Amino acid sequence: MSRFGNLDLGLVVRGHGRHYIVEDSEGKRRVCHPRGKRSDCVVGDMVRWAETGDEGVIEAVEPRRNLLFRQDEWKTKSFAANVDQLLVLVAVEPVFSESQLARALIAAESAGISTRIAMNKTDLPGVASARARLQPYRDMGLEVMDVAFVADREGSSALLNPWLRGKRTFVMGPSGTGKSTLINLLIPNAQAQIGDISVALNSGRHTTTTTQWYWVDSERQTALIDSPGFQEFGLQQIEPMQLPLLMPDLRAHADHCRFYNCTHQHEPGCGVREAVDAGQINASRYRIYGEILQELGSKRY
Ligand SMILES: Nc1nc2c(ncn2[C@@H]2O[C@H](COP(=O)(O)OP(=O)(O)OP(=O)(O)O)[C@@H](O)[C@H]2O)c(=O)[nH]1
Ligand SMILES: [Zn+2]
Secondary structure (H helix, E strand, C coil), rough: CCCCCCCCCEEEEEECCCEEEECCCCCCCCEEEEECCCHHCCCCEEEEEEEEEEEEEEEEEECCEEEEEEEEECCCCEECCCCCCEEEEEEECCCCHHHHHHHHHHHHHHHCCEEEEEECCCCCCCHHHHHHHHHHHHHHCCEECCCCCCCHHHHHHHHHHHHCCCCEEECCCCCCCCHHHHHHHHHCCCCHHHHHHHHHCCCCCHHHHHCCEEEEECCCCCCCECCCCCCCCCCCCCHHHHHHHHHHHHHHHHHCCCCCCCCCCCCCHHHHHHHHCCCEEEEEEEHHHHHHHHHHHHHHH
């Protein structure tokens, strides 16, 4: 136990630049300031904090179970810590980027976080082709849930709720796929949870510009963590040799290669390329692998 072990434990539910909103064990939220670099924290962190009047000071961050993050060439951005699972939300429209989807799944895989995909707006006519684009993901064992948060509210909740129950789920999805609709569907008091503190701190800015923690139930057991700004992101934290192992469809063939350090790009006797030629690995998944590998390679080789 750290020397702050006698302090109360709080949960970081939101970050605002250099300060954070911390929820105490009773569910009360207050603004907290980190003391020094030591307490750099992210949403989902458990922290030891002490009261200073109406506010608080974060003395220490508890060890993390996991950390979901992106690493671009120059900067690292943490999405959240200590999450149980990831929900990647895509929609029939706007058409989702497969590269973006692949990157989210790789980041989760490397953080040891299990993932499901939900495809929203399945009431729209483009549903068949959107489903076809997700087939490689189904084939590699990912669960894909068909939902329609506006067109089929009850069916969508009934599908999602059992999977969400008792878990802390991080939600990622490109703009316009229906994340706000999802939050409002499952959490009728969502706006109230953002609360006056956040609104004041944001000084009138739109409140979905930072990651936000929502409790689905009043017992505070089931949480959705909503993150804004999902774009193509870097995976510089990953070793090039690890990359195929984080892509289950490639991984299934990566140990059939003649060379133990095969990059699956040009080597003879490559099990991955044979599987691509045989149609067992989807060609666009293999192309995305090559693109990400090249990004990682430009750093190292
Ligand atoms: N047809 C159809 N439209 C839907 C469905 N669910 C959400 N939409 C619409 O999709 C649009 C985008 O939904 P939002 O919930 O605002 O999307 P968002 O992901 O929060 O978008 P940002 O706020 O830009 O991040 C809205 O016009 C919704 O009404 C659905 O089941 N079917
Ligand atoms: Zn190979």
